[in-house]
Amino acid sequence: MIKYLFFVMAIAIVAVAITAFTPAQINDVKASVKRGEKVYTKVCLPCHMADGGGVPNMNPPLIQTSYVLGDKTKLIGIVLHGMNERVPIDGDYYSNNMAPHNDLTDQQIADVLTYVRNSFGNKASAVTPTEVKQARLKKQ
Amino acid sequence: MxxxxxxxxxxxxxxxxxxxxxxxxxxxVIVRSGSIQPDADNAGLILPKGFGALIVTSAYGKPRHIAVTPEGYLYVKLAQPFNGNGIYLLKDKNGDGKIDDAIGFGNYGGTGIALKDGYLYASSDENVYRYKLNNQHEVTNPNDPDEIIHGLLNRREHESKSITLDNNGNIYVNIGAYSNACQVQDRVPGSPGMKPCPILDSAGGIWQFKANQMHQTYGDGVRYATGLRNVVGLDWNTQTNSLFVMQHGRDQLHDNWPKLFTVQQSAELPAECMYEIHKGDNAGWPYIYYDQIQHKKILAPEYGGDGKKTAGEDAINPIMAFPGHLAPDGLLFYTGNMFPEKYKHGAFIAFHGSWNRAPLPQEGYYVVFVPFKDGKPTGEWEVFANGFAGKPPITSARNAHRPCGLAQGPDGSLYVTDDNKGAIYRIIYTGK
CATH class of the missing domain: 1.20.5 (Single alpha-helices involved in coiled-coils or other helix-helix interfaces)
Known part of the structure; x- marks a missing residue:
């Protein structure tokens, strides 16, 4: 009987999780994107432009690039530590240095990257504050 | 009927x-150009009455600077190699104005290219090479140029090594500062300026070398002028027998000093400056910038400035100041006979167009003219060729044609390169 009760409860929890939790998560992402847009406008837009297109040869685009859509830890690292190396981004080189933005909070960085990964034609998973926190602890 | x-x-x-x-x-030669017709819509350009334009080609990568031979052949230096070639010799063999013959060589990207006294000079972002020309002005040693200068600093930012030559066997090379404002941390909000700025010993100026000496580097050259953040457009003025340069002014007054500068101020300031350079001149970067609204040299915020305090008493004044961030990449003093009299000896400037005006609309995707007499401007600057970025407002650089290099054809045509979409324009005067 107790076993049966547990079973019912477990099902109920799963059901609640499926029906209630998932839409909440979607709302979280939506809210994160919305907050991220504000961070983007203030911090990123001056160089990466309103359309995320960047500036040829100077400031890289954020549209469908392997850096933006790829490894989240690496992407968080660029926001935290800036970028001043000569590396090709999908075959092209960009000459301007990017300042580190480690003054932003974990939440702000998660929001702005979630915004970037879901704007300008990009579609990729959200970045969470926990992921940013972990990336901060990682040695560069 | x-x-x-x-x-x-x-x-x-x-x-x-x-x-x-x-x-x-x-x-x-000039008679031949009479048969050249502008493109139907003047290739999308807006020009003064009587002028027309055609695109001679868009097929050879991203052309930076350009030089034209007495035969009307074009030499273009590409930002990066295209099909393995960083330089192209382009010819219009049938005389219809369009390029129909191309020879590529030089496996390096770069910006500078110039013709002088039987040689073609070209630069990578570290070195300067020269090629011997035959009597048709074709290179004779495309795979084996003389390396005349090597080892110039390239730390990504402001890496172009633009070149020009005087009539005394000297070549002038820009070595741009690998920094925005010589901050301890480049482009970081609130980071102070380094004093003295250590960049200036090997960059942030114009260096003079011998045009005919092999394997020169810093110790063999002369730091001809300092305090120039980055120069891409430069030209030797044969009337004044002096060097003229266009400086790219610093970026990010608001981004890095939001308490001192509004977004609006940061979009307009500081000026992009034209300087006449004499040996030993200092234009003041990074300690000052030129404010074209107050007409003053202003102490940079990285060095304690507030947008009002003046400084740089020992720094030269600009010959002319243009709105901020327009990015002058080409300068040419016009000596041709095709254009009306007012253009003779005046300066054409190719502005690449801004990015650091965002979130305000971008500006300056055009070619400007400044009238000159006896080496001095006689009036204000005016937009000569516009429409490279389409109709305003311009919010992004990436879809625009971006003016970069300028050259004068033997018939007096003006050539303009676009290093974003790769067009090479030829602007002619038709009188109609």
Missing amino acids: KKKLIVFISVLCLYQMANANTIHSTDS
Whole structure:
């Protein structure tokens, strides 16, 4: 009987999780994107432009690039530590240095990257504050 | 009706021919250009009355600077190699104005290219090479150039090594500062300026070298001028026998000093400056910038400035100041005979167009003209060729044609390169 009760409860929890939790998560992402847009406008837009297109040869685009859509830890690292190396981004080189933005909070960085990964034609998973926190602890 | 039309067309053709002959009657090369017609819509450009434009080619990568031979052949230096070639010799063999023959060589990207006294000079972002020309101005050693200068600093930012030559066997090379404002941390909000700025010993100025000496580097050259953040457009003025340069002013006054500068101020300031340079001159970067609204040299915020305090008493003043961030990449003093008299000895400037005005609309995707007499400007600057970025407002650089290099053809045509979409424009005066 107790076993049966547990079973019912477990099902109920799963059901609640499926029906209630998932839409909440979607709302979280939506809210994160919305907050991220504000961070983007203030911090990123001056160089990466309103359309995320960047500036040829100077400031890289954020549209469908392997850096933006790829490894989240690496992407968080660029926001935290800036970028001043000569590396090709999908075959092209960009000459301007990017300042580190480690003054932003974990939440702000998660929001702005979630915004970037879901704007300008990009579609990729959200970045969470926990992921940013972990990336901060990682040695560069 | 048909007959009338034929007569009309014949008259029109005769008129065209007569017109071509009267405008271009003295020189055989010039007569040939009479047959060149502007593209239907002037290649999308907006020009003063009487001018027309055509795109001669868009097929060879991203052309930076350009030089034209007495035969009307084009040498273009590409930002990066295209099909393995960083330089192209482009010819219009059938005389219709369009490029129909191309020879590529030089496996390096770069910006600078110049013709002088039987040689072609070209630069990578670290070195300067020269190629011997035959009597048709074709290179004789495309795979084995002389390396005349090597080892110039390239730390990504402001890496172009633009070049020009005087009439005394010297070559002038820009070595741009690998920094925005010589902050301890480049482009980081609130980071102070380094004093003295250590960049200036090997960059942030113009260096003079011998045009005919091999394997020169810093110790062999002369730091001809300092305090220039980055120069891409430069030209030797044969009337004044002096160097003129266009400086790219610093970025991010608001981003890095939000308490001192508004977004609006940061979009307009500081000026992009034209300087006449004499040996030993200092233009003041990074300690000052030129404010074209107050007409003053202002102490940079990285060094304690607040947008009002003046400084740089020992720094030269600009010959002319332009709005901020327009990015002058080409400078040419016009000595041709094709354009009307007012253009003679005046300066054409190719502005690459801004990015650091965002979130305000971008500006300056155009070619400007400044009238000169006896080496001094005689009036304000005016937009000469516009429309490279389409209709305003311009919010992004990436879809625009971006003016970069300028050169004058033997007939007096003005060539303009676009290093974003790769067009090479030829602007001609038709009088119509």
